Amino acid sequence: MTGRRRWTTEEILDTAAELLRAGDAETFSVRKLAAALGTDSSSLYRHFRNKTELLRAVADRILVAAMDGYRPEGDWKQRITAVALRLREAFGRHPQLAAVWGRYASGGTGSRLVMEEILQALRTSGLPEADIPARYHRVVVLTAALIAAEGGFGTLTPEEYEQGMEQFRVAVLGADPERFPALAHFARSVQPLGADRLAAFEEILAAQLARIEATIP
Known part of the structure; x- marks a missing residue:
């Protein structure tokens, strides 16, 4: 009798990533992953202790890919900024996984690569050593939040996007000027949340880095 195929960790992560691209972290389960692989859940628990550990491993592979070929340049x-934009681009190709990273984070090689580079960059900034961990945390929380928010837009279908745009136009252009005077005044200038995301990402990150710079002795 032929035994079940033994799947490698990389093959399991490949299949998990495909399932996540078609769904999200809420609907994903180890049982569904096992069914896609043609095996039982118990065989997967030899590689990962639980769903959270598996999701973190999938997200970490995106971080590894983002840092592949990276070389520190500039101040x-x-x-x-270069690291943050690399992460944004990498998760932009896998928007469903952006939410996974924002929620579950990661503790693998990719995470260490990102942490090491940001900490090294902050060490060259002139910040006191005691201030670096807190400043690092602010940068990473901000970056992860922005990327996770963008991931939500990236998963919208064309129909969902158009429906959202229509609702936005109704909410803004149809605002009662007596009850919402400021909204009515700026109605034709206000952009929806999904517009011009790259410029917003860069501007928000630059503001955070400027705040850090202002504290350097």
Whole structure:
């Protein structure tokens, strides 16, 4: 009798990533993954202790891919910005996984690569050593939040996007000027949340780095 195929960790992560692209972290389960692989859940628990550990491993592979070929260039702000934009681009190709990273984070090689570069960049900034961990945390929380928010837009179908745009136009252009005077005044200038995301990402990150710079002795 032929035994079940033994799947490698990489093959399991490949299949998990495909399932997540078609769904999300809420609907994903180890049972569904096992069914897609043609095996039982118990065989997967030899590789990962639980669903959370598995999701973290999938997200970590995106971080590894983002840092592949990275070389530090420029000053500390340019280095941190370059890493953040690499992460944004990598998760932009896998928007469903952006929410996974934002929620579950990661503790693998990819996470260590990102942490190491941001910490190294901050060490060259002139910040006191005691201030670096807190500043690092602010940068990473901000970056992860922005990327996770963008991931939500990236998963919308064309129909959902158009429906959202129509609702936005109704809410803004149809605002009662007596009850919402400011909204009515700026109605034709206000953009929906999904518009011009790259410029917003860069501007918000730059503001955070400027705040850090202002505290350097």
